[in-house]
Amino acid sequence: MTPKTVALITGANKGLGLEIVRQLGERGLVVVLGARDEAKGAAAVAELSKQGIDAHAVKLDVTSPDDVARLPGFFSEKFGRLDVLVNNAGVAEWRADDLGSFRRTFETNLFGVVAVTYALLPLLKASPVGRIVNQSSVLGSLTSLQQKPKMFGNFVIPAYTASKAALNGFTVALAHKTRGTALKVNSAHPGWVRTELGGQDAPMNVVDGAKTAVNLATLPADGPTGQFFHMGEPLPW
Numbered sequence: 001m002t003p004k005t006v007a008l009i010t011g012a013n014k015g016l017g018l019e020i021v022r023q024l025g026e027r028g029l030v031v032v033l034g035a036r037d038e039a040k041g042a043a044a045v046a047e048l049s050k051q052g053i054d055a056h057a058v059k060l061d062v063t064s065p066d067d068v069a070r071l072p073g074f075f076s077e078k079f080g081r082l083d084v085l086v087n088n089a090g091v092a093e094w095r096a097d098d099l100g101s102f103r104r105t106f107e108t109n110l111f112g113v114v115a116v117t118y119a120l121l122p123l124l125k126a127s128p129v130g131r132i133v134n135q136s137s138v139l140g141s142l143t144s145l146q147q148k149p150k151m152f153g154n155f156v157i158p159a160y161t162a163s164k165a166a167l168n169g170f171t172v173a174l175a176h177k178t179r180g181t182a183l184k185v186n187s188a189h190p191g192w193v194r195t196e197l198g199g200q201d202a203p204m205n206v207v208d209g210a211k212t213a214v215n216l217a218t219l220p221a222d223g224p225t226g227q228f229f230h231m232g233e234p235l236p237w
């Protein structure tokens, strides 16, 4: 029997993360959802299992060094592998604009991603189908903000934009460092999606919002690395 592809999706007890888990599970992957609240993680797994999805949960606050340190052992012991990492957990403080909000936003949106990725990189590099998807945002596309300032209007929060632009920098650098290996590292913009973070005025539902990350998590061997996409279309940095 061919061993199944195993995926970790962070921040996956609700919103886009939960839907990415569901769609990857429907494609036959073993899906592990990271949730900082264990009860919420267990509740999500129970729902997904009823839908026939091979779902598991791991306690993961991406800003917790202890949670992150336990990850490699969890995957090695439980599955003997990890193939796909979707760095989805993210925060946006829409009303705050000070140094504290920069620090809090970067803790999750950048340092959390870096910590989780580096902890799991040996397993991902060992996979023949290793994929890393960094859930970014068009609000981190400096070129888009410069070219279409009116389109983004009031949505631009300095801390969030800077964190996602920095995340994109991490994508490019890690793809560069791993070029020539099987690993692919890309950034995704899900769209403006109705979630707690996106708000109820957003035009997209989570089913469509999850598609970009799901597509990048399951890229074929000749797929791209070190790029930024929305719904299959490249975005400028």
Ligand SMILES: NC(=O)c1ccc[n+]([C@@H]2O[C@H](COP(=O)([O-])OP(=O)(O)OC[C@H]3O[C@@H](n4cnc5c(N)ncnc54)[C@H](OP(=O)(O)O)[C@@H]3O)[C@@H](O)[C@H]2O)c1
Pocket: 010, 011, 012, 013, 014, 015, 016, 017, 035, 036, 037, 060, 061, 062, 063, 087, 088, 089, 090, 091, 092, 108, 112, 135, 136, 137, 138, 189, 190, 191, 192, 193, 194, 195, 196, 197, 198, 199, 202
């Ligand atoms: N929605 C949009 O329009 C939109 C657009 C562009 C990009 N994005 C990006 O998409 C990602 C998912 O957003 P969403 O809209 O699905 O937001 P959401 O519904 O608010 O969900 C965010 C998820 O991240 C988790 N999380 C936050 N901080 C965490 C931490 N320190 N450790 C672990 N998990 C943490 C939350 O856990 P709790 O339930 O415990 O709070 C939740 O599961 C984010 O990276 C966001 O920046 C969203």
